[in-house]
Amino acid sequence: MEKAIYGEIDGRQGDQMNLFDNLLNSTTIFKNRDVLRHSYTPESLPHREEQIQQLVELLSPLLKGGTPSNIFIYGKTGTGKTATVKFVIKNLEDISSKMRANVMVLYLNCEIIDTAYRVLASLARRLGKNVPMTGWPTDQVYEEVKNAIESKGIKMVIVLDEIDKLVKRAEEALYSLTRINSELENARVSLIGISNNLKFKSFLDARILSSLSEEELVFPPYNAEQLEDILKQRTKLAFAEGALEDGVIPLCSAIAAQEHGDARKALDLLRVSAEIAERERDSKVRIKHVRKAIRKIETDYMIETVRTLPLHTKILLYSMTLLAEESDKFTTGEVYCVYKKLCGKICIEALTQRRISDLLSELDSLGVINSIIISKGRYGRTREIKIEADVEALKKALEEDYRLQDLKKFEEEARKMLKLGIFEEQTF
DNA sequence: CCTCCACCGGAAAGCCGGGTCA
């Protein structure tokens, strides 16, 4: 990528060009790329009419002086939960300010606001109270919030997005929020919990759960045609006329539909495809760009998982990249030998082979490597391993870890040893 | 048909950091 950009600039050194001219001049494909981002809330949500209607009905008591039930929303990622809720909330706020209904809505993403204190403090701030970011006892903030709601006599709707993130850190905050109504005289609080993890229900205290999920809404995954509609809708806003080759949208939709009907994936795929097309100075997004995008997203994802792997797994992977230079298949024993030597070189205690065997299984299920158990008769039974991911990209990701820096120095030596087959013997 | 290799993978116990409770 970098090379390509520099290359082109070198070639045109004569002209007085700004570094960004290249990119600025070639934006014929995109009209507005923000439309494809996750944060964008569209004007309408195709194929979510039913859920919108249900949500509206559940919330309608707010405008008639009643109290809506607490609502629990469940659906996999990219099924439009957040978008739908935000969409409905916005309408609710608009109409309630028009009707002068005393309704206040607070949207919280629990991935960011992930402790009891922060939840309560955000609430307090939304209510105009001046609560410091840290410092106060949590129950004091709770009192503050309760009093503020009570004195204003408002109907409050609190949306807790990614509520599963709260359970571990702030279950008691959830508990007190579900019970707050019993302490209020002339104000009401309703909760909307959003989660993409259904198992989360089983972790939750039964009392919280029953109060939280008085009403439940399920968001099913989108199918390919539905995804197509969504992409078409966004395409109109995001791209210039005729910037997409025929078949691009169906392909993106089909791929995303295979993977759990995730609209977010579909949009990402389309955006990345377009970015590749743009970089290649093509006037249109073509099927081949989508194919490239699929691979790019795959490797990016793989790199990200590799980055977050624990140290020993990284060393293990590094050993395998070395072995992969010699042949594309190798066995547990070979990997373990190299791994052990590498550990010795950087003064790290090696794990046992038993553990390595487990780590290999984990890498297998992550899809970084592919291993099958075969029998070589007299020569034993073992895993036959090959690296599934792009080895170069993998190596690059591994070398980012400062703890593996020293292994590079050892690389040449290791190669020679591999060629000579010295790796069978014990180390030190 | 039997042997025996080189590892698989289950069970159980140990270690460690963090959280809880009196």
Added chain:
DNA sequence: TGACCCGGCTTTCCGGTGGAGG
């Protein structure tokens, strides 16, 4: 504050095994 517990990671121990070679 220290005793205690919990869960994740790791080691120890060990029985199990498909099939090439005898």
